[in-house]
Amino acid sequence: MRSAAATARGATRRVPPDLLRLAPALLVTTLLFGGALLGALKQSVEPPLGGGPSTWSLASWRAVFADPTFLDALWFSIRLAVISSLAAALIALVLATLLRSRGPALKTTFSLPVTVPHLIVAVLAVAWLAPGGIAERALGSLPIGVVHAQSGLGIVLVYVYKETPFLVLLLLSVMGRTLRRREEASAVLGASPSQVLRWVVWPAVRRPLAVGSMIVGAFVLGAFEVPLVLGPNYPPTLATYAYQATQTSPLSGQGKAAASLLVAAAAAIALGLAALALARTEDG
Amino acid sequence: MVERRLPRTVGTVAVLLFAAPLAVLVVQAFAEVWRYPALLPQRWGLRGFEVAFEGDQALQATLDSFEVALISTAAAILLAWPAARALARGPARLRTAAIVFLALPLLVPPLATGTGLAEWFIRLGLADTRVGVALAHLTVVLPYVLLVLIPGFNPRLRELEEMAASLGMGPVRRLVSVTLPGIRAVLAAAALLGFLVSWSQYGSSLAVGGGLPMLPLTLLPFVGSDPNVAAALSLLFLAPAVLALLLASRAAREAL
Amino acid sequence: MEARSAPLGGLGCRGLVAAPGGSPVLRGVDLDVPAGTRTVLVGPSGAGKTTLLRAICGLQAIEAGSIELGGRRIDRLPAYRRRCAVVFQEPRLLPHLDVGENVAFALRAAGARRAERRARARALLTEVGLDGFERRAADRLSGGEQQRVSLARALCAEPDILLLDEPISAVDANRREELRELIARLQGERGLTTLFVTHDRAEAAQMGERVALMLEGRIVQEDEPAALFQRPASPVVARFFGSANVLRGQVRDGRMSLGGVEVPVPGPDGEACVTIRPERVRLDPAGPLELRVGEAAYTGTWVRLRLRGEGLGLEAMVPPSQAPAAGELVGVALPLEEIWRIPDFEAVPEEGRRAGVRPRGGS
Structure with a gap:
């Protein structure tokens, strides 16, 4: 009797408590994040002033996609995202290979930029690399423009400095003892170091590397304060484009800003989901 | 041999990556006059800090940033604690789906989240308030805290809790004497990361709280106009990260 | 089976000293495994058995001593040139390759074509009792099956010596006897020079033509199994x-x-x-x-x-x-x-x- 009651209680307790535990976080995320996306969507379809009785309009979306500045911003943001994530991935791969057999102290040291805010990194980049900065004082002149460079090199540098450690940590997490053991097993079977690299190490790291790079790309797509500090005057990134839109015309700019931010958000989410899909095929 | 060489390597890397870049910030913060092309300032002084804290806008911004970071981190931990416990086990499919959904806000530009939230916060009277900004930050602080916390509730901790329960320990005693000690390090890391994420937020702070500027909003205009003041404020802005660094290095040394 | 390795000479270790992680583990090891025979290296955990095996196959650097295998000095060669195949305690299969490609890994390293790799893998899988497994995913097999794949993989390399590091210990108790017999049979058929590491004295007695007892980094007695007991x-x-x-x-x-x-x-x-x-x-x-x-x-x-x-x-x-x-x-x-x-x-x-x-x- 008692044991039956206990089992029954155990059975009813099994699934719901976990759902109950998840509920507050799910609810808050739905409210805040879902609310944010809805709010932005609402702003983007708000009818223009004096636009008649309709409750919504695609005017802002049309205006944005007809605006060459927006298209330049979109292209610029995508280019920055691709270059930053590729550069970070490449450097992270080299660093992780060098660091994997070293102690935890060195690994921790390399992962420290994670704690420094983007804005500070941007300030540092200005102090060092801007015209009249330390580098120019020490070397006389800089071979290439970084801060405010048309190419966006400054933005790329900041994101590479900030996000490479994240990728290194990701890579080191799959380059642990298990991988080392597989490498040993392959070596004693006659696989040369380059074969081990191609057939054992690369297959183990390629997916986390791709997934991490996509996440970095998503971050760069939303770049805002970094281009504000050291981006070029033109083109803007998607976020600075939105900011400029609200600054130049507080009323009609709101809809365009929301539309361009939604484009950035959609691109970032698409990248994130693609990364997830890639990570999933690895499990299967 | 390797062991003896290692600390030096660590030191070199730390200097190259942090100390050297940051040293410039310190120099610039105390450089009243630093004309090109001199490598060192012509005159040292506290002007940067004096200008930065003229009026009490910067001081207020610092206190606001601190309060907002504390509120959003505390709220995130309260929400993430039970969720992490649930997500540390259970069917893999549901788990992945929940984690993906909860982590989605990380990917979206903070300015987008903030702009969307502002639409509602203005009506609710939350715009330009500390609670409003903290809520906007919570959108990203929560997933970060959650992702750090999940591995903390590993099977080993659960086995210890089961052991404690089997010895007749009640839920509260179990929390205090088994769960909290077991998860202390992870919890500290989560709290630290949550605080830093909120402290560093720019886009969402601007969109929701442009009228109640947080520290980074106060700092940015000076970067182009007055590097001396910008450096002084940057040092203040960097303080929690440096603290985190010191704590992390102490933890790393203990781990060795 | 002309391709089978016909060892000219066995394994000879002289005065091996090794200190993985700085502390001395091998303190002058002398060990011979005559060509074509099976020697069991037995000893309590921490005696240095695994370190010795890793030193032989080139995964652990030695500070002194020499290793000879099949009539040549191998102690200066990198692991992949030593022609030692190892069956580790854990199977260590590559998860992104199917079972067949795992078995034929050594052939792949030697540049063999796919058809040849497939044919060889199929034959070896049959020998270890995993007929028709070559297309399966390596990580979907049971522990015992994975260890058989690992054994087939080692045999596929046609090594000068087969090194086994407690290959049975991770296997289900009821399956151990089968696997032991399989190893003994395949080794005997091929006349493979073999060094088998275990901490279990009963397994040592059963598996060894010769048994070497290792204690604290040295071989303290090496003889026929019965002699060590009596x-x-x-x-x-x-x-x-x-x-x-x-x-x-x-x-x-x-x-x-x-x-x-x-x-x-x-x-x-x-x-x-x-x-x-x-x-x-x-x-x-x-x-x-x-x-x-x-x-x-x-x-x-x-x-x-x-x-x-x-x-x-x-x-x-x-x-x-x-x-x-x-x-x-x-x-x-x-x-x-x-x-x-x-x-x-x-x-x-x-x-x-x-x-x-x-x-x-x-x-």
Whole structure:
């Protein structure tokens, strides 16, 4: 009797408590994040002033996609995202290979930029690399423009400095003892170091590397304060484009800003989901 | 041999990556006059800090940033604690789906989240308030805290809790004497990361709280106009990260 | 099977010293594995068995000594040129390759074509009892199946020596015997020079044509299995191989007193140490010793008795049908021909404890 009651209680307790535990976080995320996306969507379809009785309009979306500045911003943001994530991935791969057999102290040291805010990194980049900065004082002149460079090199540098450690940590997490053991097993079977690299190490790291790079790309797509500090005057990134839109015309700019931010958000989410899909095929 | 060489390597890397870049910030913060092309300032002084804290806008911004970071981190931990416990086990499919959904806000530009939230916060009277900004930050602080916390509730901790329960320990005693000690390090890391994420937020702070500027909003205009003041404020802005660094290095040394 | 490796010479290690992580683990190891034979390296955990195996195959650098295999010096070669194949404790299969490609990995490294790899893998999988497994995902197999794949993979390399590092220990207890037989059969058919590492003395006795006992970084005795059990070179060896009966005393006029019974002991007079296997101690009401049963423990096949009395502590293994109860007084006979005088009893006086061997019953 008692044991039956206990089992029954155990059975009813099994699934719901976990759902109950998840509920507050799910609810808050739905409210805040879902609310944010809805709010932005609402702003983007708000009818223009004096636009008649309709409750919504695609005017802002049309205006944005007809605006060459927006298209330049979109292209610029995508280019920055691709270059930053590729550069970070490449450097992270080299660093992780060098660091994997070293102690935890060195690994921790390399992962420290994670704690420094983007804005500070941007300030540092200005102090060092801007015209009249330390580098120019020490070397006389800089071979290439970084801060405010048309190419966006400054933005790329900041994101590479900030996000490479994240990728290194990701890579080191799959380059642990298990991988080392597989490498040993392959070596004693006659696989040369380059074969081990191609057939054992690369297959183990390629997916986390791709997934991490996509996440970095998503971050760069939303770049805002970094281009504000050291981006070029033109083109803007998607976020600075939105900011400029609200600054130049507080009323009609709101809809365009929301539309361009939604484009950035959609691109970032698409990248994130693609990364997830890639990570999933690895499990299967 | 390797062991003896290692600390030096660590030191070199730390200097190259942090100390050297940051040293410039310190120099610039105390450089009243630093004309090109001199490598060192012509005159040292506290002007940067004096200008930065003229009026009490910067001081207020610092206190606001601190309060907002504390509120959003505390709220995130309260929400993430039970969720992490649930997500540390259970069917893999549901788990992945929940984690993906909860982590989605990380990917979206903070300015987008903030702009969307502002639409509602203005009506609710939350715009330009500390609670409003903290809520906007919570959108990203929560997933970060959650992702750090999940591995903390590993099977080993659960086995210890089961052991404690089997010895007749009640839920509260179990929390205090088994769960909290077991998860202390992870919890500290989560709290630290949550605080830093909120402290560093720019886009969402601007969109929701442009009228109640947080520290980074106060700092940015000076970067182009007055590097001396910008450096002084940057040092203040960097303080929690440096603290985190010191704590992390102490933890790393203990781990060795 | 012309391709089968026909070893010209076996393995010869001389004075190997290695210190992984800075502390000395191998302290001068000499070991020979004659071509085509199977030697078992046995010892408690921490003795350095795995380190020795890793030194042989090139995964652990050595600080001194030499290794010869198949008539050539290999200690300066990188691991992938040594022609040693290893079956590790864990299967270590590559998860992104199917079973067949895992088996044929060595062929792939040598540049063989896909068709050849497939054919060879299929044949080897059949030999290890995994017929038709070549397209399966490596990580979907059971532990025992994975270990068979790992064995097939090692055989596929046609190595000069096959090294096995406790290959059975991660396998389900009921499957171990099968796997042991499989390894012994495949090794015998190919005439592969083989070094098999284990910490289990019974497995050592079963698997080894020769057995080498390693303690604290040295080979302390190397012989046929039966010799290690019956004629241990030192008290530590005796204890490792399961004999708690290490008895000390004085030999006078070629005789030694054991609990008041004079037994003949070969060799010179003086302090001596003798041993007798517990399973050779005979319960015999007419026996000269009368001892009390301190403890009787059923071990599954035997009953282990701890016997005490007359200044003597003895351990005996008897069939359950003959087992007395604890507390009883029993007559005990020690067959004289089973008493072995340990030649080297001063060398390592109390290391038995540190080596993880049960301390002796009494002395």
